Amino acid sequence: MKKISLIKKFEILEKEFHGIGNSIIQPHIVSNQKKYKTLLKKYRKLEKVVNIYEKYKKKLTALQEANSILKNDSDPEMKEIAYLEKNKILEDLSNIEKKSDDLLFSTSPTGRENLENDHRNAIVELRSGTGGDEACLFVEDILRMYIMYFKQVGWKYKIIHAQKGGIQGYKEIILDVSGKEGEGVYGNLKFESGVHRVQRIPKTESQGRVHTSAITVAVLPEIKDIEMKIHLSDIKKDTFRSSGSGGQHVNKTESAVRLTHIPTKITVECQEERSQHKNFEKAMNVLRSRIYQNEKEKRFKERSIKRKSLVSTGDRSVKIRTYNYPKGRVTDHRIHKSIYNLVGFMNGNIQEMINFLKLSEKNQ
Incomplete structure (x- = not known):
């Protein structure tokens, strides 16, 4: 459940990131220095979130592959390698989730209000x-x-x-x-x-x-x-x-x-x-x-x-x-x-x- 909730948060912020990316290249935004600086600052914060999300998605894909090998492959050596790889991936995912808690809180609207x-x-x-x-x-x-x-x-x-x-x-x-x-x-x-x-x-x-x-x-x-x-x-x-x-x-x-x-x-x-x-x-x-x-x-x-x-x-x-x-x-x-x-x-x-x-x- 935590992974589904986290992915939804990531998707919302990724969409916001791309929206701001399109906005900051518009002439009327570039000419307004105050608004441009505010949006650029927000863009850079969200960029960190999007980069972490990309790593997170790659780890989830690798986890699926490891689970598939464990379920379908008959080779004992491949299963042992997949088992070790799965444990490493789960550890990496846990670390990303912990790191994401602070980052997502600081980039959410209520989090920004609380932390500003x-x-x-x-x-x-x-x-x-x-x-x-x-x-x-x-x-x-x-x-x-x-x-x-x-x-x-x-x-x-x-x-x-x-x-x-x-x-x-x-x-x-x-x-x-x-x-x-x-x-x-x-x-x-x-x-x-x-x-x-x-x-x-x-x-x-x-x-x-x-x-x-x-x-x-x-x-x-x-x-x-x-x-x-x-x-x-x-x-x-x-x-x-x-x-x-x-x-x-x-x-x-x-x-x-x-x-x-x-x-x-x-x-x-x-x-x-x-x-x-x-x-x-x-x-x-x-x-x-x-x-x-x-x-x-x-x-x-x-x-x-x-x-x-x-x-x-x-x-x-x-x-x-x-x-x-x-x-x-x-x-x-x-x-x-x-x-x-x-x-x-x-x-x-x-x-x-x-x-x-x-x-x-x-x-x-």
Whole structure:
């Protein structure tokens, strides 16, 4: 069944490849440089798929020949050669199928949408939800979890904005996370977007009852200035004194910045730097990413894409994960996967869960 399904996918992309091949030689396409470059890039990607398909078809033909010899030939030597050849062909076909999974996913429409930003750095936003002070404490716990994960994989992070909770923890904290080129920070962290629920006995609970609290995580791809131009006339800028730590300078000068994008009403604050200029730059960085994500979500709705699961959709209104402290278990509800090492998970060992989510995204 897998071979039939794979061949159908190959045939669809082969037809698309030949269609683009005919299009890029047309004068009206050649004269439109932007469209020509886009189609040429797609053509080269599909060319790799078609080349693999040709190899795949040759192997299938060779398999038929080997099976025919095994079935019809009476010569024992020929049968032994055919048997050995068949095993080698089956191994080659398996390798081609494994290689094809990644390639076909990246060239399919949904795959391209899911993967188009995977190479980017990321903006990570954590916000307390239901649960009052306990939710603020959990924001701090999840922040620590991510920081320990970043250290494991060698990524850097900067705090862009932080709002302390009433007693402890954070109501909101925003991070800029970066890695080396091609490390795919967003490609790993995008699965964290959604509602994270915690079940545990709060420190303030005198009767030992388990409470349920929740926080939201939003992971956005970092968008550079050259990729998205925002007109300054569309931005309302307010400055105010920082309410956070940072010494006398921060608290005495209006270095904190609040930006409001008038067309979308998206608002961003930044007060972590002593310089108003640096806070403005950081706020603009977050604003670009939020506007980009806003546009992307609108585009998805217009195309009426029906998602089979919430893996990597970035839907922050849906419960994605539960951290159950009494049972020492963390469960991801999108893939029905539980890990019974909550302590290790909270110490940054989250890559195993991310790998399961990546696999689920591929198999959608």
